[in-house]
Ligand SMILES: Nc1ncnc2c1ncn2[C@@H]1O[C@H](COP(=O)(O)OP(=O)(O)O)[C@@H](O)[C@H]1O
């Protein structure tokens with residue numbers, strides 16, 4: 001099998017359309033992951049064990065089961081419980097929940113790194129727990145963990161092709177369809193691989209620069 | 220002093236354990252509004268713990284605390300020690316201000332925002348009113364030119380003066396000072412003590428000052444409590460405590476710190 005440039009270029013628009021869907025899924029997935037992760041992190045620090053304990057169990061459970069199983073669960077099992085999600089929505093929710101259990105650990109590390117005295121000063125000034133988080137703790141906890149959160153964006157991007165397993169027309173699924181129709185697999189999958197390589201390298205570079213900027217600011 | 224008013228702070232038989240360490244062993248005392256009280260005593264005797272209990276940073280195992288006639292911790296008829304509801308606690312906390320040994324300024328906020336944050340967020344005071352008040356307080360502590368600096372750009376003495384202004388911005392009636400000069404280089408102690416002296420001129424302000432500076436305690440306080448092993452061993456006017464201590468333990472302690 002010989003590489004065919006003309007064919008490779010002709011399938012590019014279709015594959016880029018798939019990339020659009022992938023990026024969309026990552027954007028919404030990460031939005032969910034960043035917000036839910038913060039909810040889990042604060043819930044696990046709650047003094048109420050009836051809140052902290054179930055959340056801790058849930059996070060550990062999600063972290064120790066494969067993402068693909070969770071995707072299948074949301075897409076194939078939920079309908080039998082009366083909740084049917086479109087493939088893309090099921091995929092986004094699965095990505096979001098799965099990654100929220102990782103971002104929650106990052107948030108936790110960030111929050112734990114804020115000295116106790118900050119909580120005490122806030123309390124002595126009559127801040128409620130919520131106000132302490134909002135105005136004192138999180139503004140200190142989050143900047144140092146932005147690089148770690150960024151790494152999960154890249155990781156999610158690389159996991160997004162799993163959504164092809166539930167027929168989401170993301171980048172890999174489109175490449176597969178092109179291959180099935182033309183019986184040429186070399187170009188579609190190579191193009192997909194190269195796109196992932198380029199985007200991962202680029203975002204890695206971006207993160208390094210961001211990290212350096214943050215270090216400068218905090219120094 | 221008006222003796223008929225209830226004390227601003229009323230503490231009864233307060234006990235605090237850390238695991239099997241009995242830190243406060245049945246502490247009782249009253250503070251009248253406007254009183255300036257110095258607490259002295261060896262380290263580990265429970266001085267910080269008392270202040271932290273008052274600020275509700277810790278909970279007592281038993282005993283009663285009343286602030287301005289409102290119960291913060293009380294004993295039920297069945298003998299259980301219970302906290303007041305969260306809204307009452309919040310009201311009580313607003314009457315207390317605390318300054319810590321290690322400042323605990325908010326590093327991500329400017330000096331001005333450190334001072335205006337709580338009045339704006341907690342009390343809902345408008346921004347310009349809060350900033351005007353912060354300006355006055357910065358003037359008072361001698362740091363009007365540092366409003367836009369960040370804590371990291373300040374010396375220890377300056378940080379501590381900002382911390383005092385920050386606590387005062389909430390208009391507390393009782394100020395708790397926990398060894399506020401102990402973390403400072405010796406040449407910076409004076410500027411913080413000056414601010415405390417100035418504050419002591421305000422008749423209405425009740426001050427509870429934990430300190431290792433005996434000369435300063437003698438000068439600023441109108442009442443001195445000597446703590447040892449979680450109880451008040453001896454208390455009285457500064458002259459009496461420092462010149463004619465009645466208890467052996469007080470005498471030994473004073474000898475030790477003054478010889479140092
Ligand atoms: N959170 C805590 N857990 C265990 N022990 C503590 C804790 N806080 C204070 N202690 C212990 O309680 C004792 C009294 O502490 P503290 O009130 O800080 O004394 P002081 O301020 O008079 O030096 C000390 O021996 C200290 O080690």
Ligand SMILES: [Mg+2]
Pocket residue numbers: 266267268397398
């Ligand atoms: Mg102490």
